Amino acid sequence: MANNNRKAVPEAKAALNQMKLEIANEIGLANYDTIDKGNLTARQNGYVGGYMTKKLVEMAENQMAGK
Helix, strand or coil: CCCCCCCCCHCCCCHHEEEEEHHHHHHHCCCCCCCCCCHCCCHHHHHHHHHHHHHHHHHHHHHHCCC
């Protein structure tokens, strides 16, 4: 089975992790980096990933629009 979980830009890992922690903090999940994610609800974990995706899409749209 092929491993398709490679990062397109491995150098961005630290920035993405920082963004994840900031977003988790914004939605009320303090200390997200030390929390056992298995003890969070799917909704809580989904909010972090979903909000991250929303922000990344907004950033890409702004970059493509030249803003």
